[in-house]
Amino acid sequence: MRSFDGIEARGAALVTGASRGLGFALAEQLKKRGFELILHGRDGDALKDAAEKLGAAYYTADLSQDGAAEALYWRIKADGFTLSVLVNNAGLGASGEAWTVPGPRDTGLIAVNVAAATKLTKLFLKDACGRGYGALLNVCSVGAFQPGPYTASYYASKAYLHSYTLAVREEAKKYGVTVCSLCPGPLDTEFFERAGVRKPRGAMSAEKAAEYAVKKFSKGKKTIVPGFLNRLARAVPAALRTRFVASLKKPG
Numbered sequence: 001m002r003s004f005d006g007i008e009a010r011g012a013a014l015v016t017g018a019s020r021g022l023g024f025a026l027a028e029q030l031k032k033r034g035f036e037l038i039l040h041g042r043d044g045d046a047l048k049d050a051a052e053k054l055g056a057a058y059y060t061a062d063l064s065q066d067g068a069a070e071a072l073y074w075r076i077k078a079d080g081f082t083l084s085v086l087v088n089n090a091g092l093g094a095s096g097e098a099w100t101v102p103g104p105r106d107t108g109l110i111a112v113n114v115a116a117a118t119k120l121t122k123l124f125l126k127d128a129c130g131r132g133y134g135a136l137l138n139v140c141s142v143g144a145f146q147p148g149p150y151t152a153s154y155y156a157s158k159a160y161l162h163s164y165t166l167a168v169r170e171e172a173k174k175y176g177v178t179v180c181s182l183c184p185g186p187l188d189t190e191f192f193e194r195a196g197v198r199k200p201r202g203a204m205s206a207e208k209a210a211e212y213a214v215k216k217f218s219k220g221k222k223t224i225v226p227g228f229l230n231r232l233a234r235a236v237p238a239a240l241r242t243r244f245v246a247s248l249k250k251p252g
């Protein structure tokens, strides 16, 4: 698989959900590698601050809305940008017994984590495969590797995105386009608070995860798992991991 070294001179990098957390940290790493940056977020004030810090262009869009992902992509193109890198990072979680999660929370989660990421992947790959260069990083989770009791829709959304990413990777490689899946473990961001649960102890900093992720992404690594213990845990049988997740996530 080709690395993405050199493509920073051929187009900008778009990072979705870059107003804070992992998205912002990934954008910082791409800036260090010389990419012109385009940040996306939903919260205009946080996004503007982030863009000012990184000297980036920025676009707001609520990706849970019908047609928002396509409109975002077309706006960026209409403004004259060519994208050589796309990072589909925007995402949200949900917790609790599946039938207690409010319907709109699941609908919004699927719209952002699954539908918007799929639409942006397709739009980006159509252009990148046509041109013969580009690199795509889809942000999944270690939750993609087994079912997640008490966070069922979130883990299932990431399992979808991970599988989809590895499939399109195979299709895209003959065009010289790199596609990678980033699967972090727990991160020290606002994610858990926003999902209504306590942050697990020992969560990795977004900066550390992003530094590792972009290093591996630049080399075209298929599945990128920051953290030695997170990589080691993949050797444990999935049924045991599912029981572990259940014990960890069970409320009360």
Ligand SMILES: NC(=O)c1ccc[n+]([C@@H]2O[C@H](COP(=O)([O-])OP(=O)(O)OC[C@H]3O[C@@H](n4cnc5c(N)ncnc54)[C@H](OP(=O)(O)O)[C@@H]3O)[C@@H](O)[C@H]2O)c1
Binding pocket: 016, 017, 018, 019, 020, 021, 022, 023, 040, 041, 042, 043, 044, 046, 047, 061, 062, 063, 064, 089, 090, 091, 092, 093, 112, 139, 140, 141, 142, 183, 184, 185, 186, 187, 188, 189, 190, 191, 192, 194
């Ligand atoms: N935190 C973890 O432990 C962890 C572990 C594995 C994977 N991940 C994944 O990493 C990615 C980033 O998470 P994070 O930890 O950095 O969480 P975060 O701090 O909550 O940031 C999430 C980002 O996604 C954006 N976003 C959420 N809903 C959106 C919507 N409807 N439309 C547009 N943008 C939306 C947010 O934008 P606004 O701030 O503007 O709303 C924000 O920029 C997610 O895909 C998450 O699933 C996180």
